[in-house]
Amino acid sequence: MNYWLMKSEPSAYSIDDLKRDRTTLWDGVRNYQARNFLRSMQVGDLAFFYHSNAEPPGIAGLMKVSKPDIVDPTQFDPKSKYYDEKSPKDNPRWRTVEVEFVEAFPTLLPLETLRQKFSPEELILVKQGNRLSVMPVEEQVAQQILEMARS
């Protein structure tokens, strides 16, 4: 079982939206490194739900991978903002996963707190200029995050 962190702008889709929907398809990721992480996710993996471009930004909750390696349908939808005309139909470029709501933390764990607690080596998220929207989290770090978030 692996831990991950996935970013979403809460104005587009928040932890409360996921709580309401119970599951969602994490579509729209158009970065190869993030795509590769998505492809390596397995059912039961846990992922932190990070609110980016928020005030303040931070980790809002936890979710679980419920379906692995799904072809992202938005790449073939000309009306979608994630449409990719260059993606071959017989070899889709963009994959993703379905995630399931696990919990919303009592209070948001702000990026600032994470910066104080973890070095960039421990948690890629806090590396300056990091724009990756899907990233792995070390198990030890994940445990500490859970402890902080739940207390």
Added chain:
DNA sequence: GCCAACGTTGGC
């Protein structure tokens, strides 16, 4: 809204 830090594109 600004802009630094990226990732991508395309000419050469």
Added chain:
DNA sequence: GCCAACGTTGGC
């Protein structure tokens, strides 16, 4: 394959 120009992300 290099790299300048461009577009995007996301903290502030």
